Amino acid sequence: MKKYNIVIVGGGSTFTPGFLKSFCRMKEEFPINKLVLFDINAERQKTIGEFGKILFEELYPEADFTYTTDIEKTYTESDFVFMQMRVGGYKMRESDEKTPLSMGMIGQETVGAGGMAYGLRSTKEMIKAVYDIRRYAPDAWILNYSNPAAIVAEALRREFPNDKKILNICDQPENVVRSCSRLLSCDYKNLDPVYFGLNHYGWFTHIYDKTNGDDLLSEIKELIKEKGFLPQDAEQRDPSWLDTYGMVQPMMEDFPDYLPNTYNQYYLYPEYKVEHLNPNYTRANEVIDGREKRVFEECKTVIKAGTIKGYVNIHEDAHAEFMIEVAMSIAYNENNRYIVIVENNGAINNLPDDAMVEVAAVLGSNGPRPMRVGNIPLFQKGLLENQLACEKLLIDAYFEESYEKALQAFTLNRLINDAKKARKILDALIEENKGYWPEFKKAE
Ligand code: NAD
Ligand code: G6P
Ligand code: MN
Numbered sequence: 001m002k003k004y005n006i007v008i009v010g011g012g013s014t015f016t017p018g019f020l021k022s023f024c025r026m027k028e029e030f031p032i033n034k035l036v037l038f039d040i041n042a043e044r045q046k047t048i049g050e051f052g053k054i055l056f057e058e059l060y061p062e063a064d065f066t067y068t069t070d071i072e073k074t075y076t077e078s079d080f081v082f083m084q085m086r087v088g089g090y091k092m093r094e095s096d097e098k099t100p101l102s103m104g105m106i107g108q109e110t111v112g113a114g115g116m117a118y119g120l121r122s123t124k125e126m127i128k129a130v131y132d133i134r135r136y137a138p139d140a141w142i143l144n145y146s147n148p149a150a151i152v153a154e155a156l157r158r159e160f161p162n163d164k165k166i167l168n169i170c171d172q173p174e175n176v177v178r179s180c181s182r183l184l185s186c187d188y189k190n191l192d193p194v195y196f197g198l199n200h201y202g203w204f205t206h207i208y209d210k211t212n213g214d215d216l217l218s219e220i221k222e223l224i225k226e227k228g229f230l231p232q233d234a235e236q237r238d239p240s241w242l243d244t245y246g247m248v249q250p251m252m253e254d255f256p257d258y259l260p261n262t263y264n265q266y267y268l269y270p271e272y273k274v275e276h277l278n279p280n281y282t283r284a285n286e287v288i289d290g291r292e293k294r295v296f297e298e299c300k301t302v303i304k305a306g307t308i309k310g311y312v313n314i315h316e317d318a319h320a321e322f323m324i325e326v327a328m329s330i331a332y333n334e335n336n337r338y339i340v341i342v343e344n345n346g347a348i349n350n351l352p353d354d355a356m357v358e359v360a361a362v363l364g365s366n367g368p369r370p371m372r373v374g375n376i377p378l379f380q381k382g383l384l385e386n387q388l389a390c391e392k393l394l395i396d397a398y399f400e401e402s403y404e405k406a407l408q409a410f411t412l413n414r415l416i417n418d419a420k421k422a423r424k425i426l427d428a429l430i431e432e433n434k435g436y437w438p439e440f441k442k443a444e
């Protein structure tokens with residue numbers, strides 16, 4: 001069995017320890033030769049890297065584990081590059097969330113003005129990183145889930161139109177499917193979803209039972225009405241995530257045709273969400289005080305003890321396992337089905353060919369083969385076309401360094417929706433993102 005060479009970009013990510021544990025647990029199914037962590041923040045990565053060394057020494061001594069900030073060392077001979085960078089860190093996430101909220105608009109990691117701010121930061125660094133990868137590993141598969149994945153996917157499509165080994169992917173549709181399995185008390189592997197949308201803006205039209213083809217969506221609807229909706233791993237979730245899943249119930253009452261992605265809450269109930277989010281303590285703070293603190297403390301405890309024995313409680317969520325399974329489907333040409341982000345080209349019949357859409361696809365060593373969903377209804381089509389135009393204009397603004405295009409993108413965004421508000425928030429975010437964004441020029 002071939003042993004693969006793996007890179008994780010954003011080695012200092014809060015998700016890395018869970019990933020490393022999953023690689024150790026899955027070593028029979030997906031044996032690796034070497035795993036390299038790469039980060040631009042050496043100090044942050046060191047804590048995770050030193051933890052990783054101990055973990056691999058004890059659980060996976062046959063694999064070569066290293067961490068570095070050297071690009072050539074990182075990418076040479078790599079087969080799969082998992083990308084999880086957060087450009088600007090949680091400090092800039094706070095700005096993305098709080099600045100719009102202070103002006104009465106949704107601020108969120110991936111949607112609204114905050115998502116656009118993060119999108120411009122990620123675009124610059126992701127393009128650079130893909131050039132770095134291709135210099136040393138022209139054939140490696142790049143699995144990107146750095147956010148905001150929809151905007152990053154559009155930027156990479158434009159910069160690397162012929163690169164067929166970049167796959168943008170998000171775990172949220174899968175998380176929603178797993179939540180359905182909790183509700184139905186069944187194995188999530190038994191569920192076969194049909195889905196359409198843009199990343200963090202989509203709907204499930206069917207959730208089939210794999211064994212007999214029955215559509216379980218109406219049963220799921222009834223159960224949500226009765227019991228509400230919880231993440232599969234609700235017991236490990238922060239309160240804001242429980243609120244987010246909770247919003248699926250009202251979304252399904254108002255729009256009962258399809259099961260929504262949880263992120264649709266921001267697009268459908270922006271006023272309610274603005275009223276209920278705390279502008280002084282947002283998700284960034286919850287993560288800083290929660291996941292980030294916990295992960296780094298756990299790594300430091302292991303480093304101090306010099307062993308993982310007795311300290312094996314590092315949280316291994318579904319995320320890493322899911323991403324590793326995606327890599328396996330490509331590596332072994334398994335042709336399993338995953339919901340991924342692809343260039344539309346007819347998958348959603350009544351959206352443009354050049355949209356980066358999120359749909360189910362068969363995934364093998366030749367990449368994703370998307371499954372057609374046909375025409376989507378006018379309501380969802382209208383919402384998605386608005387967001388698509390917004391994201392495309394934002395990426396136009398990036399490449400053309402055009403203030404006017406950025407202003408158009410911000411004005412078009414459903415969570416801003418007013419040209420004066422758009423100019424105000426854009427100007428504020430330009431200040432806050434100095435050095436991260438392109439320097440927008442105003443037309444003479
Ligand atoms: P984090 O801040 O803990 O980690 C991100 C790491 O990236 C940091 O160590 C940082 O130094 C590093 N980094 C920043 N710029 C970089 C660059 N140019 N090159 C290499 N490394 C760089 O963040 P996190 O909360 O762990 O999330 C990491 C990323 O993964 C985010 O973009 C997040 O949105 C994304 N994510 C996506 C999904 C999904 O399903 N789409 C799920 C989980 C996380
Ligand atoms: C989900 C989303 C990701 C997001 C992640 C963590 O999995 O699909 O895009 O990055 O949650 O979000 P959090 O708010 O916990 O950092
Ligand atoms: Mn996501």
